[in-house]
Amino acid sequence: MNIRPLAGPVALMATLALCVTACGSTDDPANADGAAKVTVWIMKDSVTDDFLTRFRTDFEATHKGTTLDIQIQEWDGIGEKVTAALASKDAPDVIEVGNTQVAQYAASGGVRDLSAKVAELNGADWLPGLAEPGKVDGKQFGIPWYAANRVVIYHKELFAKAGITAPPKTRAEWLTVTAKLDEGSTQGIYLPGQNWYTLSGFIWEDGGDLAVRNGTQWKGALDTPQALAGMDFYRQLQALGKGPKDSDEAKPPQADVFAKGDVAQIIAVPGGAKIVEEANPALTGKLGFFPIPGKTADKPGAVFTGGSDLIVPEASAHPDAAYEVVKALAGEKWQTEMARTMSYVPNRTSLAHVIQDDEGTAAMAAGAAQGRATPNSPQWAAVEATNPIKQYMTAVLTGTDPARAAKDASESITKTLGS
Structure with a gap:
Protein backbone atom coordinates (compact mmCIF):
# COMPACT_ATOMS: atom_id res chain seq x y z
CA MET A 1 0.00 0.00 0.00
CA ASN A 2 1.36 3.37 -0.89
CA ILE A 3 1.45 6.08 1.72
CA ARG A 4 -1.44 8.04 0.28
CA PRO A 5 -4.18 5.80 1.76
CA LEU A 6 -2.76 6.28 5.26
CA ALA A 7 -4.62 8.74 7.41
CA GLY A 8 -2.72 11.83 6.40
CA PRO A 9 0.50 11.72 4.35
CA VAL A 10 3.78 10.80 5.95
CA ALA A 11 5.17 14.15 4.89
CA LEU A 12 3.55 17.00 2.98
CA MET A 13 6.37 17.92 0.64
CA ALA A 14 6.46 20.55 -2.05
CA THR A 15 5.00 19.47 -5.37
CA LEU A 16 7.50 17.53 -7.37
CA ALA A 17 8.02 18.55 -10.96
CA LEU A 18 11.21 16.83 -12.04
CA CYS A 19 11.62 15.28 -15.43
CA VAL A 20 15.31 14.96 -16.19
CA THR A 21 16.42 13.94 -19.65
CA ALA A 22 19.96 13.93 -20.94
CA CYS A 23 22.09 12.33 -23.61
CA GLY A 24 25.21 10.27 -23.22
CA SER A 25 27.37 7.59 -24.74
CA THR A 26 26.62 3.88 -24.37
CA ASP A 27 30.12 2.66 -23.63
CA ASP A 28 29.48 1.67 -20.00
CA PRO A 29 30.65 -1.94 -19.65
CA ALA A 30 28.44 -2.34 -16.58
CA ASN A 31 25.37 -2.01 -18.77
CA ALA A 32 25.26 -5.08 -20.96
CA ASP A 33 22.21 -3.81 -22.80
CA GLY A 34 23.98 -0.58 -23.80
CA ALA A 35 21.41 1.60 -22.06
CA ALA A 36 21.47 5.27 -22.96
CA LYS A 37 18.37 6.56 -21.17
CA VAL A 38 16.41 4.84 -18.40
CA THR A 39 12.85 6.01 -17.75
CA VAL A 40 11.79 5.94 -14.10
CA TRP A 41 8.27 6.64 -12.83
CA ILE A 42 8.20 8.09 -9.31
CA MET A 43 4.97 8.96 -7.54
CA LYS A 44 4.18 12.55 -6.62
CA ASP A 45 5.23 13.52 -3.09
CA SER A 46 7.10 10.27 -2.43
CA VAL A 47 10.41 12.11 -2.21
CA THR A 48 11.62 15.67 -2.67
CA ASP A 49 12.94 17.07 -5.93
CA ASP A 50 16.27 17.70 -4.18
CA PHE A 51 16.56 14.01 -3.29
CA LEU A 52 15.89 12.99 -6.89
CA THR A 53 18.38 15.51 -8.22
CA ARG A 54 21.08 14.21 -5.90
CA PHE A 55 20.28 10.62 -6.81
CA ARG A 56 20.33 11.29 -10.54
CA THR A 57 23.65 13.13 -10.35
CA ASP A 58 25.27 10.36 -8.33
CA PHE A 59 23.83 7.54 -10.44
CA GLU A 60 24.88 9.05 -13.74
CA ALA A 61 28.37 9.72 -12.37
CA THR A 62 28.79 6.09 -11.34
CA HIS A 63 27.10 4.59 -14.41
CA LYS A 64 28.80 6.28 -17.33
CA GLY A 65 26.76 6.27 -20.50
CA THR A 66 23.41 5.95 -18.71
CA THR A 67 21.11 8.89 -18.08
CA LEU A 68 17.87 9.00 -16.13
CA ASP A 69 14.52 10.33 -17.30
CA ILE A 70 12.64 10.64 -14.01
CA GLN A 71 8.95 11.27 -14.56
CA ILE A 72 6.60 12.24 -11.73
CA GLN A 73 3.23 10.47 -11.73
CA GLU A 74 -0.04 11.44 -10.03
CA TRP A 75 -1.64 8.91 -7.68
CA ASP A 76 -5.07 9.56 -9.14
CA GLY A 77 -5.62 7.06 -11.95
CA ILE A 78 -2.18 5.47 -11.60
CA GLY A 79 -3.56 1.91 -11.48
CA GLU A 80 -4.96 2.09 -14.98
CA LYS A 81 -1.85 3.85 -16.26
CA VAL A 82 0.53 1.23 -14.85
CA THR A 83 -1.64 -1.62 -16.11
CA ALA A 84 -1.63 -0.13 -19.61
CA ALA A 85 2.13 0.41 -19.48
CA LEU A 86 2.78 -3.19 -18.45
CA ALA A 87 0.71 -4.42 -21.38
CA SER A 88 2.49 -2.19 -23.89
CA LYS A 89 5.77 -2.57 -25.76
CA ASP A 90 6.94 0.86 -24.65
CA ALA A 91 6.89 0.62 -20.86
CA PRO A 92 9.08 2.69 -18.53
CA ASP A 93 12.11 0.85 -17.14
CA VAL A 94 11.37 1.26 -13.42
CA ILE A 95 8.04 2.01 -11.72
CA GLU A 96 7.29 2.91 -8.11
CA VAL A 97 4.11 1.14 -6.99
CA GLY A 98 2.22 0.81 -3.72
CA ASN A 99 3.51 -2.29 -1.94
CA THR A 100 0.09 -3.96 -1.81
CA GLN A 101 -0.44 -3.35 -5.54
CA VAL A 102 2.38 -5.65 -6.62
CA ALA A 103 0.24 -8.81 -6.70
CA GLN A 104 -2.31 -7.11 -8.93
CA TYR A 105 0.36 -6.00 -11.41
CA ALA A 106 2.28 -9.28 -11.28
CA ALA A 107 -0.90 -11.16 -12.21
CA SER A 108 -0.79 -9.42 -15.59
CA GLY A 109 2.47 -11.16 -16.45
CA GLY A 110 4.10 -7.86 -17.29
CA VAL A 111 6.44 -7.57 -14.29
CA ARG A 112 9.96 -8.97 -14.27
CA ASP A 113 10.78 -11.63 -11.69
CA LEU A 114 13.73 -10.40 -9.59
CA SER A 115 14.00 -13.41 -7.31
CA ALA A 116 17.55 -14.12 -8.44
CA LYS A 117 18.58 -10.66 -7.19
CA VAL A 118 17.18 -10.92 -3.65
CA ALA A 119 20.42 -12.15 -2.05
CA GLU A 120 22.46 -9.44 -3.75
CA LEU A 121 19.96 -6.86 -2.50
CA ASN A 122 20.31 -8.17 1.07
CA GLY A 123 16.72 -9.36 1.09
CA ALA A 124 17.16 -11.27 4.34
CA ASP A 125 17.33 -7.88 6.06
CA TRP A 126 14.16 -6.42 4.52
CA LEU A 127 11.20 -5.44 6.69
CA PRO A 128 8.74 -8.35 6.45
CA GLY A 129 5.71 -6.10 6.12
CA LEU A 130 7.28 -4.39 3.12
CA ALA A 131 8.95 -7.39 1.49
CA GLU A 132 6.10 -9.89 1.68
CA PRO A 133 3.63 -7.99 -0.55
CA GLY A 134 6.28 -7.88 -3.28
CA LYS A 135 6.53 -11.67 -3.29
CA VAL A 136 3.85 -13.50 -5.23
CA ASP A 137 3.70 -17.30 -5.55
CA GLY A 138 7.26 -17.55 -4.29
CA LYS A 139 8.66 -15.00 -6.76
CA GLN A 140 9.95 -11.55 -5.83
CA PHE A 141 8.46 -9.04 -8.26
CA GLY A 142 8.56 -5.95 -6.04
CA ILE A 143 11.70 -4.66 -4.33
CA PRO A 144 10.98 -2.77 -1.06
CA TRP A 145 11.77 0.93 -1.28
CA TYR A 146 10.39 2.67 1.81
CA ALA A 147 7.93 2.06 4.62
CA ALA A 148 5.68 3.91 7.02
CA ASN A 149 3.28 2.77 9.70
CA ARG A 150 1.07 4.20 12.39
CA PHE A 304 -0.06 -2.29 8.97
CA THR A 305 3.01 -1.34 6.93
CA GLY A 306 2.35 1.01 4.04
CA GLY A 307 4.95 2.06 1.54
CA SER A 308 6.25 1.55 -1.95
CA ASP A 309 8.05 -1.10 -3.97
CA LEU A 310 10.03 -0.77 -7.18
CA ILE A 311 9.21 -3.00 -10.15
CA VAL A 312 10.83 -3.55 -13.55
CA PRO A 313 8.39 -4.16 -16.44
CA GLU A 314 9.02 -7.11 -18.75
CA ALA A 315 8.82 -4.61 -21.62
CA SER A 316 11.71 -2.51 -20.27
CA ALA A 317 14.09 -1.68 -23.10
CA HIS A 318 16.99 -1.60 -20.66
CA PRO A 319 16.41 -4.26 -17.97
CA ASP A 320 20.03 -4.43 -16.81
CA ALA A 321 20.27 -0.68 -16.31
CA ALA A 322 16.79 -0.68 -14.74
CA TYR A 323 17.98 -3.19 -12.17
CA GLU A 324 20.98 -0.97 -11.40
CA VAL A 325 18.56 1.88 -10.60
CA VAL A 326 16.54 -0.39 -8.32
CA LYS A 327 19.71 -1.68 -6.67
CA ALA A 328 20.89 1.84 -5.96
CA LEU A 329 17.57 3.14 -4.61
CA ALA A 330 17.13 0.05 -2.42
CA GLY A 331 20.76 0.04 -1.27
CA GLU A 332 22.23 1.28 2.00
CA LYS A 333 23.46 4.67 0.77
CA TRP A 334 20.20 5.94 -0.69
CA GLN A 335 18.04 4.21 1.89
CA THR A 336 19.93 6.17 4.54
CA GLU A 337 19.61 9.41 2.55
CA MET A 338 15.88 8.91 2.04
CA ALA A 339 15.22 8.03 5.67
CA ARG A 340 16.92 11.20 6.84
CA THR A 341 15.36 13.38 4.16
CA MET A 342 11.80 12.07 4.34
CA SER A 343 11.58 10.53 7.84
CA TYR A 344 10.63 7.20 6.28
CA VAL A 345 11.52 3.82 7.72
CA PRO A 346 14.30 2.26 5.60
CA ASN A 347 13.60 -1.05 3.89
CA ARG A 348 16.18 -2.82 6.08
CA THR A 349 15.88 -3.61 9.76
CA SER A 350 19.63 -3.02 10.22
CA LEU A 351 19.24 0.64 9.18
CA ALA A 352 16.75 1.57 11.90
CA HIS A 353 19.54 3.38 13.77
CA VAL A 354 19.79 6.12 11.11
CA ILE A 355 16.50 7.67 12.30
CA GLN A 356 16.80 7.17 16.05
CA ASP A 357 17.36 10.90 16.67
CA ASP A 358 13.76 11.67 15.63
CA GLU A 359 11.19 10.61 18.25
CA GLY A 360 8.31 10.05 15.85
CA THR A 361 10.31 8.17 13.25
CA ALA A 362 12.05 6.09 15.90
CA ALA A 363 8.65 5.03 17.27
CA MET A 364 7.57 4.18 13.73
CA ALA A 365 10.71 2.14 13.11
CA ALA A 366 10.16 0.18 16.33
CA GLY A 367 6.65 -0.67 15.20
CA ALA A 368 7.78 -1.49 11.66
CA ALA A 369 9.63 -4.53 12.97
CA GLN A 370 6.16 -6.00 13.65
CA GLY A 371 4.75 -4.75 10.37
CA ARG A 372 2.36 -6.70 8.16
CA ALA A 373 0.53 -6.07 4.91
CA THR A 374 -2.93 -6.83 3.58
CA PRO A 375 -3.61 -10.25 1.98
CA ASN A 376 -1.41 -10.73 -1.05
Whole structure:
Protein backbone atom coordinates (compact mmCIF):
# COMPACT_ATOMS: atom_id res chain seq x y z
CA MET A 1 0.00 0.00 0.00
CA ASN A 2 1.36 3.37 -0.89
CA ILE A 3 1.45 6.08 1.72
CA ARG A 4 -1.44 8.04 0.28
CA PRO A 5 -4.18 5.80 1.76
CA LEU A 6 -2.76 6.28 5.26
CA ALA A 7 -4.62 8.74 7.41
CA GLY A 8 -2.72 11.83 6.40
CA PRO A 9 0.50 11.72 4.35
CA VAL A 10 3.78 10.80 5.95
CA ALA A 11 5.17 14.15 4.89
CA LEU A 12 3.55 17.00 2.98
CA MET A 13 6.37 17.92 0.64
CA ALA A 14 6.46 20.55 -2.05
CA THR A 15 5.00 19.47 -5.37
CA LEU A 16 7.50 17.53 -7.37
CA ALA A 17 8.02 18.55 -10.96
CA LEU A 18 11.21 16.83 -12.04
CA CYS A 19 11.62 15.28 -15.43
CA VAL A 20 15.31 14.96 -16.19
CA THR A 21 16.42 13.94 -19.65
CA ALA A 22 19.96 13.93 -20.94
CA CYS A 23 22.09 12.33 -23.61
CA GLY A 24 25.21 10.27 -23.22
CA SER A 25 27.37 7.59 -24.74
CA THR A 26 26.62 3.88 -24.37
CA ASP A 27 30.12 2.66 -23.63
CA ASP A 28 29.48 1.67 -20.00
CA PRO A 29 30.65 -1.94 -19.65
CA ALA A 30 28.44 -2.34 -16.58
CA ASN A 31 25.37 -2.01 -18.77
CA ALA A 32 25.26 -5.08 -20.96
CA ASP A 33 22.21 -3.81 -22.80
CA GLY A 34 23.98 -0.58 -23.80
CA ALA A 35 21.41 1.60 -22.06
CA ALA A 36 21.47 5.27 -22.96
CA LYS A 37 18.37 6.56 -21.17
CA VAL A 38 16.41 4.84 -18.40
CA THR A 39 12.85 6.01 -17.75
CA VAL A 40 11.79 5.94 -14.10
CA TRP A 41 8.27 6.64 -12.83
CA ILE A 42 8.20 8.09 -9.31
CA MET A 43 4.97 8.96 -7.54
CA LYS A 44 4.18 12.55 -6.62
CA ASP A 45 5.23 13.52 -3.09
CA SER A 46 7.10 10.27 -2.43
CA VAL A 47 10.41 12.11 -2.21
CA THR A 48 11.62 15.67 -2.67
CA ASP A 49 12.94 17.07 -5.93
CA ASP A 50 16.27 17.70 -4.18
CA PHE A 51 16.56 14.01 -3.29
CA LEU A 52 15.89 12.99 -6.89
CA THR A 53 18.38 15.51 -8.22
CA ARG A 54 21.08 14.21 -5.90
CA PHE A 55 20.28 10.62 -6.81
CA ARG A 56 20.33 11.29 -10.54
CA THR A 57 23.65 13.13 -10.35
CA ASP A 58 25.27 10.36 -8.33
CA PHE A 59 23.83 7.54 -10.44
CA GLU A 60 24.88 9.05 -13.74
CA ALA A 61 28.37 9.72 -12.37
CA THR A 62 28.79 6.09 -11.34
CA HIS A 63 27.10 4.59 -14.41
CA LYS A 64 28.80 6.28 -17.33
CA GLY A 65 26.76 6.27 -20.50
CA THR A 66 23.41 5.95 -18.71
CA THR A 67 21.11 8.89 -18.08
CA LEU A 68 17.87 9.00 -16.13
CA ASP A 69 14.52 10.33 -17.30
CA ILE A 70 12.64 10.64 -14.01
CA GLN A 71 8.95 11.27 -14.56
CA ILE A 72 6.60 12.24 -11.73
CA GLN A 73 3.23 10.47 -11.73
CA GLU A 74 -0.04 11.44 -10.03
CA TRP A 75 -1.64 8.91 -7.68
CA ASP A 76 -5.07 9.56 -9.14
CA GLY A 77 -5.62 7.06 -11.95
CA ILE A 78 -2.18 5.47 -11.60
CA GLY A 79 -3.56 1.91 -11.48
CA GLU A 80 -4.96 2.09 -14.98
CA LYS A 81 -1.85 3.85 -16.26
CA VAL A 82 0.53 1.23 -14.85
CA THR A 83 -1.64 -1.62 -16.11
CA ALA A 84 -1.63 -0.13 -19.61
CA ALA A 85 2.13 0.41 -19.48
CA LEU A 86 2.78 -3.19 -18.45
CA ALA A 87 0.71 -4.42 -21.38
CA SER A 88 2.49 -2.19 -23.89
CA LYS A 89 5.77 -2.57 -25.76
CA ASP A 90 6.94 0.86 -24.65
CA ALA A 91 6.89 0.62 -20.86
CA PRO A 92 9.08 2.69 -18.53
CA ASP A 93 12.11 0.85 -17.14
CA VAL A 94 11.37 1.26 -13.42
CA ILE A 95 8.04 2.01 -11.72
CA GLU A 96 7.29 2.91 -8.11
CA VAL A 97 4.11 1.14 -6.99
CA GLY A 98 2.22 0.81 -3.72
CA ASN A 99 3.51 -2.29 -1.94
CA THR A 100 0.09 -3.96 -1.81
CA GLN A 101 -0.44 -3.35 -5.54
CA VAL A 102 2.38 -5.65 -6.62
CA ALA A 103 0.24 -8.81 -6.70
CA GLN A 104 -2.31 -7.11 -8.93
CA TYR A 105 0.36 -6.00 -11.41
CA ALA A 106 2.28 -9.28 -11.28
CA ALA A 107 -0.90 -11.16 -12.21
CA SER A 108 -0.79 -9.42 -15.59
CA GLY A 109 2.47 -11.16 -16.45
CA GLY A 110 4.10 -7.86 -17.29
CA VAL A 111 6.44 -7.57 -14.29
CA ARG A 112 9.96 -8.97 -14.27
CA ASP A 113 10.78 -11.63 -11.69
CA LEU A 114 13.73 -10.40 -9.59
CA SER A 115 14.00 -13.41 -7.31
CA ALA A 116 17.55 -14.12 -8.44
CA LYS A 117 18.58 -10.66 -7.19
CA VAL A 118 17.18 -10.92 -3.65
CA ALA A 119 20.42 -12.15 -2.05
CA GLU A 120 22.46 -9.44 -3.75
CA LEU A 121 19.96 -6.86 -2.50
CA ASN A 122 20.31 -8.17 1.07
CA GLY A 123 16.72 -9.36 1.09
CA ALA A 124 17.16 -11.27 4.34
CA ASP A 125 17.33 -7.88 6.06
CA TRP A 126 14.16 -6.42 4.52
CA LEU A 127 11.20 -5.44 6.69
CA PRO A 128 8.74 -8.35 6.45
CA GLY A 129 5.71 -6.10 6.12
CA LEU A 130 7.28 -4.39 3.12
CA ALA A 131 8.95 -7.39 1.49
CA GLU A 132 6.10 -9.89 1.68
CA PRO A 133 3.63 -7.99 -0.55
CA GLY A 134 6.28 -7.88 -3.28
CA LYS A 135 6.53 -11.67 -3.29
CA VAL A 136 3.85 -13.50 -5.23
CA ASP A 137 3.70 -17.30 -5.55
CA GLY A 138 7.26 -17.55 -4.29
CA LYS A 139 8.66 -15.00 -6.76
CA GLN A 140 9.95 -11.55 -5.83
CA PHE A 141 8.46 -9.04 -8.26
CA GLY A 142 8.56 -5.95 -6.04
CA ILE A 143 11.70 -4.66 -4.33
CA PRO A 144 10.98 -2.77 -1.06
CA TRP A 145 11.77 0.93 -1.28
CA TYR A 146 10.39 2.67 1.81
CA ALA A 147 7.93 2.06 4.62
CA ALA A 148 5.68 3.91 7.02
CA ASN A 149 3.28 2.77 9.70
CA ARG A 150 1.07 4.20 12.39
CA VAL A 151 2.13 5.15 15.90
CA VAL A 152 0.33 6.77 18.82
CA ILE A 153 0.68 10.55 18.88
CA TYR A 154 -0.07 11.88 22.35
CA HIS A 155 -0.54 15.22 24.09
CA LYS A 156 2.26 15.40 26.67
CA GLU A 157 0.59 18.01 28.86
CA LEU A 158 -2.62 15.99 29.16
CA PHE A 159 -0.59 12.92 30.10
CA ALA A 160 1.28 14.90 32.76
CA LYS A 161 -1.94 16.42 34.08
CA ALA A 162 -3.34 12.91 34.55
CA GLY A 163 -0.19 11.86 36.42
CA ILE A 164 1.03 9.58 33.63
CA THR A 165 4.81 9.74 33.48
CA ALA A 166 5.56 7.21 30.73
CA PRO A 167 3.76 5.81 27.67
CA PRO A 168 2.14 2.39 28.08
CA LYS A 169 4.04 -0.70 26.98
CA THR A 170 1.22 -3.26 26.81
CA ARG A 171 -2.37 -3.33 25.64
CA ALA A 172 -3.63 -3.70 29.20
CA GLU A 173 -1.63 -0.65 30.31
CA TRP A 174 -2.86 1.27 27.29
CA LEU A 175 -6.50 0.68 28.22
CA THR A 176 -5.83 1.67 31.84
CA VAL A 177 -3.96 4.83 30.88
CA THR A 178 -6.55 5.82 28.28
CA ALA A 179 -9.40 5.33 30.74
CA LYS A 180 -7.58 7.58 33.21
CA LEU A 181 -7.19 10.24 30.51
CA ASP A 182 -10.84 10.00 29.47
CA GLU A 183 -12.25 12.24 32.18
CA GLY A 184 -14.08 15.52 32.22
CA SER A 185 -13.70 17.43 28.98
CA THR A 186 -10.72 15.35 27.80
CA GLN A 187 -11.06 12.44 25.38
CA GLY A 188 -8.74 9.59 26.26
CA ILE A 189 -8.31 8.81 22.57
CA TYR A 190 -9.93 9.88 19.32
CA LEU A 191 -10.44 6.66 17.38
CA PRO A 192 -12.99 6.70 14.54
CA GLY A 193 -15.07 3.56 14.15
CA GLN A 194 -13.82 2.66 10.68
CA ASN A 195 -10.04 2.94 11.03
CA TRP A 196 -9.59 -0.52 9.53
CA TYR A 197 -5.81 -0.27 9.09
CA THR A 198 -5.52 0.05 12.87
CA LEU A 199 -7.96 -2.82 13.37
CA SER A 200 -5.82 -4.97 11.06
CA GLY A 201 -2.87 -4.57 13.43
CA PHE A 202 -4.99 -5.56 16.42
CA ILE A 203 -6.23 -8.65 14.58
CA TRP A 204 -2.69 -9.69 13.60
CA GLU A 205 -1.50 -9.13 17.16
CA ASP A 206 -4.13 -11.62 18.34
CA GLY A 207 -3.02 -14.18 15.76
CA GLY A 208 -5.81 -13.60 13.28
CA ASP A 209 -5.94 -12.28 9.72
CA LEU A 210 -8.25 -10.47 7.31
CA ALA A 211 -8.22 -13.37 4.85
CA VAL A 212 -6.33 -16.64 4.51
CA ARG A 213 -5.25 -18.68 1.52
CA ASN A 214 -5.88 -22.39 1.07
CA GLY A 215 -4.13 -23.55 -2.06
CA THR A 216 -5.30 -21.18 -4.77
CA GLN A 217 -8.42 -20.05 -2.91
CA TRP A 218 -8.73 -17.10 -0.55
CA LYS A 219 -11.26 -16.97 2.28
CA GLY A 220 -12.30 -14.09 4.53
CA ALA A 221 -11.17 -14.68 8.12
CA LEU A 222 -12.76 -11.97 10.25
CA ASP A 223 -14.97 -14.59 11.93
CA THR A 224 -12.14 -16.55 13.56
CA PRO A 225 -11.75 -16.34 17.36
CA GLN A 226 -8.43 -14.53 16.94
CA ALA A 227 -9.83 -11.89 14.60
CA LEU A 228 -12.85 -11.41 16.85
CA ALA A 229 -10.48 -10.81 19.79
CA GLY A 230 -8.74 -8.07 17.80
CA MET A 231 -12.08 -6.42 17.07
CA ASP A 232 -13.05 -6.62 20.73
CA PHE A 233 -9.89 -4.79 21.75
CA TYR A 234 -10.67 -2.13 19.17
CA ARG A 235 -14.17 -1.78 20.65
CA GLN A 236 -12.79 -1.31 24.17
CA LEU A 237 -10.26 1.30 23.08
CA GLN A 238 -12.68 3.19 20.84
CA ALA A 239 -15.14 3.54 23.70
CA LEU A 240 -12.62 5.66 25.64
CA GLY A 241 -13.26 8.67 23.45
CA LYS A 242 -15.92 10.32 21.32
CA GLY A 243 -14.84 9.13 17.88
CA PRO A 244 -17.66 8.55 15.36
CA LYS A 245 -18.67 4.94 14.88
CA ASP A 246 -19.68 5.26 11.24
CA SER A 247 -16.73 7.03 9.56
CA ASP A 248 -12.97 6.82 9.25
CA GLU A 249 -10.08 9.10 10.22
CA ALA A 250 -10.67 11.38 7.24
CA LYS A 251 -14.27 12.34 8.11
CA PRO A 252 -13.72 14.61 9.91
CA PRO A 253 -9.93 14.87 9.56
CA GLN A 254 -8.64 13.52 12.85
CA ALA A 255 -5.73 15.98 12.84
CA ASP A 256 -8.26 18.82 13.07
CA VAL A 257 -9.99 17.12 15.99
CA PHE A 258 -6.69 16.57 17.80
CA ALA A 259 -5.64 20.17 17.14
CA LYS A 260 -8.44 21.45 19.40
CA GLY A 261 -6.26 20.40 22.34
CA ASP A 262 -8.72 18.28 24.34
CA VAL A 263 -7.79 14.87 22.89
CA ALA A 264 -5.03 12.88 24.58
CA GLN A 265 -4.15 10.46 21.74
CA ILE A 266 -4.67 9.64 18.10
CA ILE A 267 -3.30 6.82 15.95
CA ALA A 268 -1.56 8.12 12.84
CA VAL A 269 1.72 8.22 10.96
CA PRO A 270 4.24 10.54 12.68
CA GLY A 271 3.88 13.15 9.94
CA GLY A 272 0.36 13.70 11.22
CA ALA A 273 1.85 15.66 14.12
CA LYS A 274 3.08 18.33 11.70
CA ILE A 275 -0.46 18.74 10.36
CA VAL A 276 -1.77 19.11 13.92
CA GLU A 277 0.85 21.75 14.73
CA GLU A 278 0.03 23.67 11.56
CA ALA A 279 -3.63 23.72 12.58
CA ASN A 280 -2.76 24.77 16.14
CA PRO A 281 0.77 26.18 16.58
CA ALA A 282 0.20 26.29 20.35
CA LEU A 283 0.69 22.51 20.37
CA THR A 284 4.18 22.73 18.88
CA GLY A 285 6.59 20.86 21.14
CA LYS A 286 3.77 19.35 23.17
CA LEU A 287 3.26 16.18 21.13
CA GLY A 288 5.00 12.88 21.77
CA PHE A 289 5.06 9.47 20.10
CA PHE A 290 5.11 5.82 21.10
CA PRO A 291 4.67 2.55 19.19
CA ILE A 292 1.27 0.91 19.29
CA PRO A 293 1.53 -1.39 22.33
CA GLY A 294 1.45 -5.16 22.00
CA LYS A 295 0.07 -7.85 24.26
CA THR A 296 3.42 -8.08 26.07
CA ALA A 297 6.00 -5.44 26.95
CA ASP A 298 8.90 -7.10 25.13
CA LYS A 299 7.84 -5.83 21.68
CA PRO A 300 5.37 -3.38 20.09
CA GLY A 301 2.08 -4.52 18.62
CA ALA A 302 1.59 -5.59 15.02
CA VAL A 303 0.89 -2.76 12.58
CA PHE A 304 -0.06 -2.29 8.97
CA THR A 305 3.01 -1.34 6.93
CA GLY A 306 2.35 1.01 4.04
CA GLY A 307 4.95 2.06 1.54
CA SER A 308 6.25 1.55 -1.95
CA ASP A 309 8.05 -1.10 -3.97
CA LEU A 310 10.03 -0.77 -7.18
CA ILE A 311 9.21 -3.00 -10.15
CA VAL A 312 10.83 -3.55 -13.55
CA PRO A 313 8.39 -4.16 -16.44
CA GLU A 314 9.02 -7.11 -18.75
CA ALA A 315 8.82 -4.61 -21.62
CA SER A 316 11.71 -2.51 -20.27
CA ALA A 317 14.09 -1.68 -23.10
CA HIS A 318 16.99 -1.60 -20.66
CA PRO A 319 16.41 -4.26 -17.97
CA ASP A 320 20.03 -4.43 -16.81
CA ALA A 321 20.27 -0.68 -16.31
CA ALA A 322 16.79 -0.68 -14.74
CA TYR A 323 17.98 -3.19 -12.17
CA GLU A 324 20.98 -0.97 -11.40
CA VAL A 325 18.56 1.88 -10.60
CA VAL A 326 16.54 -0.39 -8.32
CA LYS A 327 19.71 -1.68 -6.67
CA ALA A 328 20.89 1.84 -5.96
CA LEU A 329 17.57 3.14 -4.61
CA ALA A 330 17.13 0.05 -2.42
CA GLY A 331 20.76 0.04 -1.27
CA GLU A 332 22.23 1.28 2.00
CA LYS A 333 23.46 4.67 0.77
CA TRP A 334 20.20 5.94 -0.69
CA GLN A 335 18.04 4.21 1.89
CA THR A 336 19.93 6.17 4.54
CA GLU A 337 19.61 9.41 2.55
CA MET A 338 15.88 8.91 2.04
CA ALA A 339 15.22 8.03 5.67
CA ARG A 340 16.92 11.20 6.84
CA THR A 341 15.36 13.38 4.16
CA MET A 342 11.80 12.07 4.34
CA SER A 343 11.58 10.53 7.84
CA TYR A 344 10.63 7.20 6.28
CA VAL A 345 11.52 3.82 7.72
CA PRO A 346 14.30 2.26 5.60
CA ASN A 347 13.60 -1.05 3.89
CA ARG A 348 16.18 -2.82 6.08
CA THR A 349 15.88 -3.61 9.76
CA SER A 350 19.63 -3.02 10.22
CA LEU A 351 19.24 0.64 9.18
CA ALA A 352 16.75 1.57 11.90
CA HIS A 353 19.54 3.38 13.77
CA VAL A 354 19.79 6.12 11.11
CA ILE A 355 16.50 7.67 12.30
CA GLN A 356 16.80 7.17 16.05
CA ASP A 357 17.36 10.90 16.67
CA ASP A 358 13.76 11.67 15.63
CA GLU A 359 11.19 10.61 18.25
CA GLY A 360 8.31 10.05 15.85
CA THR A 361 10.31 8.17 13.25
CA ALA A 362 12.05 6.09 15.90
CA ALA A 363 8.65 5.03 17.27
CA MET A 364 7.57 4.18 13.73
CA ALA A 365 10.71 2.14 13.11
CA ALA A 366 10.16 0.18 16.33
CA GLY A 367 6.65 -0.67 15.20
CA ALA A 368 7.78 -1.49 11.66
CA ALA A 369 9.63 -4.53 12.97
CA GLN A 370 6.16 -6.00 13.65
CA GLY A 371 4.75 -4.75 10.37
CA ARG A 372 2.36 -6.70 8.16
CA ALA A 373 0.53 -6.07 4.91
CA THR A 374 -2.93 -6.83 3.58
CA PRO A 375 -3.61 -10.25 1.98
CA ASN A 376 -1.41 -10.73 -1.05
CA SER A 377 -4.21 -11.34 -3.54
CA PRO A 378 -4.58 -9.58 -6.91
CA GLN A 379 -8.23 -9.04 -5.93
CA TRP A 380 -7.55 -7.28 -2.63
CA ALA A 381 -7.93 -3.88 -4.28
CA ALA A 382 -11.49 -4.88 -5.13
CA VAL A 383 -12.11 -5.69 -1.45
CA GLU A 384 -10.95 -2.23 -0.45
CA ALA A 385 -13.19 -0.65 -3.09
CA THR A 386 -16.35 -1.78 -1.26
CA ASN A 387 -14.63 -2.38 2.07
CA PRO A 388 -16.92 -4.68 4.06
CA ILE A 389 -14.41 -4.36 6.92
CA LYS A 390 -15.54 -0.79 7.59
CA GLN A 391 -19.18 -1.84 7.54
CA TYR A 392 -18.39 -4.70 9.91
CA MET A 393 -16.67 -2.39 12.37
CA THR A 394 -19.58 0.02 12.47
CA ALA A 395 -22.00 -2.85 12.94
CA VAL A 396 -20.09 -4.17 15.96
CA LEU A 397 -19.63 -0.72 17.52
CA THR A 398 -23.36 -0.01 17.21
CA GLY A 399 -24.50 -3.20 18.89
CA THR A 400 -24.71 -5.92 16.23
CA ASP A 401 -23.61 -9.38 17.37
CA PRO A 402 -19.86 -9.47 16.51
CA ALA A 403 -19.87 -13.10 15.38
CA ARG A 404 -22.76 -12.56 12.98
CA ALA A 405 -21.31 -9.32 11.60
CA ALA A 406 -17.90 -10.96 11.16
CA LYS A 407 -19.43 -13.91 9.33
CA ASP A 408 -21.23 -11.60 6.89
CA ALA A 409 -18.08 -9.55 6.27
CA SER A 410 -15.95 -12.67 5.79
CA GLU A 411 -18.39 -14.05 3.25
CA SER A 412 -18.26 -10.77 1.34
CA ILE A 413 -14.45 -10.84 1.32
CA THR A 414 -14.42 -14.47 0.17
CA LYS A 415 -16.79 -13.70 -2.70
CA THR A 416 -14.71 -10.75 -3.90
CA LEU A 417 -11.37 -12.55 -3.64
CA GLY A 418 -12.78 -15.47 -5.60
CA SER A 419 -14.24 -13.34 -8.38
